[in-house]
Amino acid sequence: MKWNLFVQKYFGLFFLVGLLGGFFFPDYFLGINNFVLLILGTVMTLAFLTLDLAVLVQNLKKIHIHILIFLILKILIPTVLFHLVLPLNKTLALAFLLITLTPVAVVAPALTRLVQGDFTFILVQLILSSLLSPLYMPVMLNLVAGSAIAMNTRDIMIMLVKVMFIPFGLSLIFKKFGPNIISETKSKYSAYSVILISILLLGLVAKGAPSIKNNLASSLPLALETYLLGISLMLAGYFLFFPLDKAKRVSLAMGSMYMNIGLTIVLASQFFTAEVMIICILYELPANTLPVLIQKLHKPVPVA
Numbered sequence: 001m002k003w004n005l006f007v008q009k010y011f012g013l014f015f016l017v018g019l020l021g022g023f024f025f026p027d028y029f030l031g032i033n034n035f036v037l038l039i040l041g042t043v044m045t046l047a048f049l050t051l052d053l054a055v056l057v058q059n060l061k062k063i064h065i066h067i068l069i070f071l072i073l074k075i076l077i078p079t080v081l082f083h084l085v086l087p088l089n090k091t092l093a094l095a096f097l098l099i100t101l102t103p104v105a106v107v108a109p110a111l112t113r114l115v116q117g118d119f120t121f122i123l124v125q126l127i128l129s130s131l132l133s134p135l136y137m138p139v140m141l142n143l144v145a146g147s148a149i150a151m152n153t154r155d156i157m158i159m160l161v162k163v164m165f166i167p168f169g170l171s172l173i174f175k176k177f178g179p180n181i182i183s184e185t186k187s188k189y190s191a192y193s194v195i196l197i198s199i200l201l202l203g204l205v206a207k208g209a210p211s212i213k214n215n216l217a218s219s220l221p222l223a224l225e226t227y228l229l230g231i232s233l234m235l236a237g238y239f240l241f242f243p244l245d246k247a248k249r250v251s252l253a254m255g256s257m258y259m260n261i262g263l264t265i266v267l268a269s270q271f272f273t274a275e276v277m278i279i280c281i282l283y284e285l286p287a288n289t290l291p292v293l294i295q296k297l298h299k300p301v302p303v304a
Contacts, residue, residue: 004191008114011194015288018198022205023212032203037159039200040106040262041167044130046189046196047106048171049182051123058120066124069241073256074101074129074136077236081229082144092222095279096229097145098268101137102259103129103164107197110190111258111291117250125255131168134160156271163263200262201284207265208281211274223282230286233257254291261287 007014022029032039060066078100085093104126105111113119137160138153174182212219237256238249261284268277 004188007191007194011111011114012289012291014194014198015201018201019205019284019288022202023209026206026209029202029206032199033207036200036203036262036266037163039196040163043193043196044106044163044167045170046193047109047126048168049174050186050189060124066128069125070128072240075140078140079144091275092225092279094145094272095276098272098276099259099264099280099283101140102264103133104255105258105260107193108255108258110193112251112254115250115291117254118247119251121248122251122255130164133164156267204262204265205281205284208278211278219282222279223285226279226283227286230257230290234290257290258287
């Protein structure tokens with residue numbers, strides 16, 4: 001088996017290594033946090049490079065469906081969830097709001113392909129949520145939780161523009177001047193993305209590992225609550241859109257549960273409290289283990 005196919009097939013193992021490595025050996029991997037935006041940008045660029053414009057145009061013929069899905073996943077669900085959790089735990093509500101508002105993970109289409117979902121369908125949601133994030137995330141944070149947090153929406157917007165629009169622009173340039181190189185190498189982009197995300201996990205988990213270890217008694221219940229969130233989002237993505245075919249619902253189960261958590265943690269660390277950041281880090285557990293369960297929702301076929 002070729003190395004890239006091995007990485008794609010056992011992506012869950014690579015993510016688990018990243019989680020455990022960052023937790024048990026944080027001192028070795030803290031330096032990775034200096035390159036978080038670079039790693040995120042690289043993974044985003046790889047995702048945009050795999051974008052088939054013809055397929056995207058085909059999917060955009062039903063743009064009203066994608067806009068409706070976007071409004072449900074990124075506007076309605078975060079708002080309802082925040083107000084449901086707020087009376088119970090303000091910090092948890094803020095963390096869940098930030099997590100659910102975050103754009104679909106750049107690696108979600110690749111993982112969706114691995115579990116035999118409709119990866120082109122979720123790719124449209126990735127594009128929509130990513131390119132619109134500098135607009136809707138600051139607005140939603142201010143409208144839904146403005147009285148609960150003190151933040152600079154302008155700084156959040158600038159960061160999101162850097163992470164989303166620069167990779168998109170670079171991908172267009174690469175497509176223009178290096179189409180042959182892209183066509184020869186893009187079969188390995190999914191594997192590169194898995195490796196980069198695993199490296200990112202090492203640094204992000206290492207950053208919160210001391211706090212989690214020092215507050216292990218409270219961290220365990222929080223971890224269980226993040227699993228409840230992940231499972232709820234996965235089931236919502238799969239069952240809320242029942243008129244769609246099964247492959248599309250599998251892709252939405254992946255996309256609604258698997259957000260760009262690296263970006264979430266970066267935003268939490270710069271604009272929210274340490275407690276919110278820890279909850280976002282703990283969400284790495286369900287985000288990087290539940291994709292394996294999504295395989296059960298759709299009969300897999302061998303990776304080609």
